[in-house]
Amino acid sequence: MAIAWIMQCLLTVTPPTLRGPVSVARWSAEWLELVRSGTISSTATLRDGREVRYGLRIAGSEGENEIAEFCEDLRTGDSLQLQTRVGRRGRYLVVLRANRALRPPAAPKLGWLPPHDEATCSFCSGPLRLELRPMVAQALLPETGRCWDVHFNISPMEPNGHYLLVPEIALHANRRQQRLTTDDCIDLVLIGRACAGELCVNFNAPRAGASQNHLHAHAWAIPEAYPIATAPVLSRVEQRIDVPEELPPDLCFVDGR
Numbered sequence: 555m556a557i558a559w560i561m562q563c564l565l566t567v568t569p570p571t572l573r574g575p576v577s578v579a580r581w582s583a584e585w586l587e588l589v590r591s592g593t594i595s596s597t598a599t600l601r602d603g604r605e606v607r608y609g610l611r612i613a614g615s616e617g618e619n620e621i622a623e624f625c626e627d628l629r630t631g632d633s634l635q636l637q638t639r640v641g642r643r644g645r646y647l648v649v650l651r652a653n654r655a656l657r658p659p660a661a662p663k664l665g666w667l668p669p670h671d672e673a674t675c676s677f678c679s680g681p682l683r684l685e686l687r688p689m690v691a692q693a694l695l696p697e698t699g700r701c702w703d704v705h706f707n708i709s710p711m712e713p714n715g716h717y718l719l720v721p722e723i724a725l726h727a728n729r730r731q732q733r734l735t736t737d738d739c740i741d742l743v744l745i746g747r748a749c750a751g752e753l754c755v756n757f758n759a760p761r762a763g764a765s766q767n768h769l770h771a772h773a774w775a776i777p778e779a780y781p782i783a784t785a786p787v788l789s790r791v792e793q794r795i796d797v798p799e800e801l802p803p804d805l806c807f808v809d810g811r
Contacts, residue, residue: 573692573701576748581704582775584690585715588706589621593688596708597628598656606634608653610713621713623653645781657709658765667760670731670767677720677768682708684723692722695744702741707772715753715775719745720768732760732767742771751783752776 574580588594595609605628613622625634636652672678690704701722710716721728721738734742734757746755753773758764 572689573694575696576693576745577691578749578752581690581717582715585706585717586619586621588688588690594706594708594710596656605629606656608636608656609708610710623651623713625653625656647778649777651711654709654711667731667733668767670729672729675729675766675768677723677766677770678729684720690717693719693745695741697744698737698741700737700741702745704773707774710774711772712774712777714777715773717753717773719755719771719773728769730769732764732769734769738769745773749773751779754780 585594589610590612592609592611595607597605597607599605606625607628608623608625610621611624612618613620623636623638625636626632627634636655638652639648639650641648676682677684684703684705687705690706693702693704695701703718703720703723705718705720707716707718719742721741723729742755742757746753749755752775754776755771755773757771760767
C-alpha cells in the first residue's frame, strides 16, 4: 500500500500548490490571468485557406477586466469580424458563440465508443496534449479522495470561464474512453454542488458532440440562472417516471447500465 502511494505521488507532476477543494473564485482568478497572458487562444484554417488565431483577450483600457473574443488573420494581423449572436426564446437565453465554429468538429466515430488510444488522443499526445498546457487547478474531492485536473478550454463557450474537467491524467488508469463510471458520476455531482449557481457542469457524450475520446466533462460560467434551476420542484408523485428495463445501447454509459 505504501509503495502504491509513493508511486502515485511520483506520477503526479502537478505542483501541489494547485491542489485543493473546488473553488470557483480561485479558478476564476487563474482564468483571468490566463486571458491576460494570451494563453487562451488557438489556430484554425478557414474554408478559403486563411489561417487565423482566435481566442480571448482583455478588452478596454489597462486595469479593466472585461473579456472579449477575438479572431485575426495570422498573415496580415487583420481582425475578422465573427459575431456572436445572443437572443431569447421565451425564458431561454440563446447564445451562438462565433469562435466555437472554429473548434474541432464532433467525431462521428465516437458514437460507437471505440477504445481509448493514447497515440491518437490529443489530450495524451501531440502538440496540444494537456501536460503542455498551464493547468488552472486540481479539484481534490475529500468525500472520495479522488482528484480531477481543471484545464482551460481553448474554444470557450463562455468568455468568463470554461473549464475542462479531466480525471487526474498523471494516473495511467484515468486515461480512458469518454464513458462515465459510477465513480465519475459521483465526483461530477460533488463538483457541481460545490460550484452551484456559478458554474454549469455537464458531460457531452459520444453522440452529443464529443470531439475527444478521453474522459472529460465541462464546467462553464453561468451568464444567468437557467430556467431549470428556477423552475418549481415537482412533488414526489409527479417526479415518478416509467423507465424501460432495456435502454438503447448509446445511453448505457454508466458501468454498462
